[in-house]
Every structure is written in structure tokens, then in C-alpha cells.
Amino acid sequence: MANDTNKQTDGDAIDENLKRVYDDMLNQEVPDRFKDLLAQLKAQDAAADDTSGGENE
Amino acid sequence: MSTPDPREQLVEHLPAMRAFAMSLTRNSAIADDMVQDTLVKAWTKIDKFEAGTNLRAWLFTILRNTYYSNRRKAKREVADVDGVFTESLSQKPDHDGRLQMADFQRAFAQLPDEQREALILVGASGFSYDEAAETCDVAVGTIKSRVNRGRKHLVELMGLDSDEALEITDSATMAVVSGRSGGTM
Numbered sequence: 001m002a003n004d005t006n007k008q009t010d011g012d013a014i015d016e017n018l019k020r021v022y023d024d025m026l027n028q029e030v031p032d033r034f035k036d037l038l039a040q041l042k043a044q045d046a047a048a049d050d051t052s053g054g055e056n057e
Numbered sequence: 058m059s060t061p062d063p064r065e066q067l068v069e070h071l072p073a074m075r076a077f078a079m080s081l082t083r084n085s086a087i088a089d090d091m092v093q094d095t096l097v098k099a100w101t102k103i104d105k106f107e108a109g110t111n112l113r114a115w116l117f118t119i120l121r122n123t124y125y126s127n128r129r130k131a132k133r134e135v136a137d138v139d140g141v142f143t144e145s146l147s148q149k150p151d152h153d154g155r156l157q158m159a160d161f162q163r164a165f166a167q168l169p170d171e172q173r174e175a176l177i178l179v180g181a182s183g184f185s186y187d188e189a190a191e192t193c194d195v196a197v198g199t200i201k202s203r204v205n206r207g208r209k210h211l212v213e214l215m216g217l218d219s220d221e222a223l224e225i226t227d228s229a230t231m232a233v234v235s236g237r238s239g240g241t242m
Contacts, residue, residue, distance in 0.1 A: 014161075014176075014180070014208050014211055014212070015180045015181075017157075017158065017161040017165075018165075018176055018177065018180040018181040019180070019181050020158065021080070021158075021161070021162060021165065021181065022076055022080070022177060022181035022182060023181075025072075025075065025076035025079050025080065026072045026073060026076045027072070028072070028075065028076075030071045030072055030075065031089065033089075033093070034068075034071050034092065034093070034096065035068065037093060037096055037097070038067060038068060038096065038100075041064075041096075041097070041100045042064075
């Protein structure tokens with residue numbers, strides 16, 4: 001019965017839905033572009049380190 | 058070295074960054090562009106990150122700053138909302154509460170940005186009020202009141218009374234179930 005707990009109902013139902021919405025988004029697969037981007041950034045840094053002190057165009 | 062490079066941890070926060078970005082933008086393409094910008098900023102400004110503090114909160118701060126400064130630039134706020142919430146939902150047919158969830162997501166998408174982000178941070182992603190306040194750069198009391206107003210607002214938008222909320226869930230579920238099963242009932 002809903003009657004016993006009606007004071008709590010709104011907040012609980014809303015938080016539960018919020019979590020479901022959020023978890024739904026969390027569980028989506030992360031596109032490769034982000035991992036590629038991170039790898040690219042890393043490679044850039046490595047390259048910059050190698051030529052550090054180098055040519056300042 | 059005992060302190061790992063926080064840049065190595067960025068990848069772990071990608072799902073959360075996307076979820077937060079989607080809840081702000083309500084548009085998956087814009088959300089992903091924002092996450093990309095945020096990653097580049099985080100990578101290049103990693104020295105601004107204080108080791109040992111909350112990396113996720115730091116990333117969310119960059120993310121929302123990106124969002125709000127883009128929003129200011131592009132004044133077409135509402136134009137691009139693409140039902141990102143219902144989209145994700147429809148990928149997995151649900152055994153229960155589907156109609157109610159669709160209503161909820163529609164209502165959620167209509168909330169003012171500030172209420173939506175406060176609810177996501179505190180209500181869904183487990184930030185404390187303090188962390189959320191810091192992330193949004195406002196006082197703790199402001200976050201609390203945004204969360205409260207957001208909750209009330211959602212209830213209004215969905216047309217729920219506190220007494221009815223549970224029953225509506227049930228009857229909505231019944232409606233969906235009986236509607237979909239070809240009226241065998």
C-alpha cells in the first residue's frame with residue numbers, strides 16, 4: 001500500500017528515477033574517439049618531451 | 058613515484074563525464090563535443106589539478122564551465138534538445154515503469170539547467186552537497202535549494218501528488234503491459 005509511506009514517496013521515486021537515467025547514460029559505451037584522443041594527447045606530449053628545448057618556430 | 062599521473066585516470070571518468078554532459082546538454086552530439094573539449098583542457102591544464110583531490114569533481118567543473126560559456130555564446134539554448142534521455146531508454150525495452158520513466162525524462166529535460174545539474178550531481182552521481190557546491194561554484198545552501206526546487210518542479214511537471222506517486226507507477230506499468238501484450242487481459 002502506498003499510504004503508509006506517502007511522505008517519502010516523491011523524493012524516493014524521483015531519486016530512483018534520477019539514478020536510472022544517470023546509470024543508463026553511464027552504461028553507454030564510450031566511443032573510441034575519446035580513447036583515440038587521449039592516445040593522441042599522450043603521443044604529442046611524448047614528442048614534445050623528445051624535442052624539449054627545441055625550435056621555437 | 059607514489060603519485061600516479063592523474064592524466065592516466067581520465068579514461069576512467071569518461072562514462073561519468075558523458076553522462077553529466079548529456080544531462081546538461083540533452084543532446085548526445087553536443088555532449089560528446091563538450092567532453093572532447095574538456096579532455097583536451099584537462100590534459101593540458103593538469104598541473105592545475107591538486108593531487109589527492111576529487112578528479113571527477115574537477116573534470117565536472119571544467120565540463121560545466123565549457124557548457125555555460127558555450128551556452129552564452131550560442132543563444133539557441135533549447136533548439137537542439139534531442140531526446141537523449143528517451144533515446145537511451147528505448148534501447149532496452151523495460152519490464153516495468155516504462156511509461157513513467159519516459160514521462161520522467163521528458164520532465165527532467167525541461168528543468169532549468171541549474172536544477173538539472175544539481176539533481177544529477179547530488180541525486181544521481183553521489184556528490185555530497187559540498188562537492189556539488191564546489192563544482193558549481195556556489196554556496197552549499199544554493200545547491201540544497203536547487204535540489205529541492207528541482208524535485209518539486211519534477212513532481213509538478215509529472216503531475217504527481219505525493220499520495221499518488223506509487224499508484225501512478227503501478228497503473229502506468231499496467232497500462233504499458235496490457236497495451237503491449239495485445240489486449241489479452
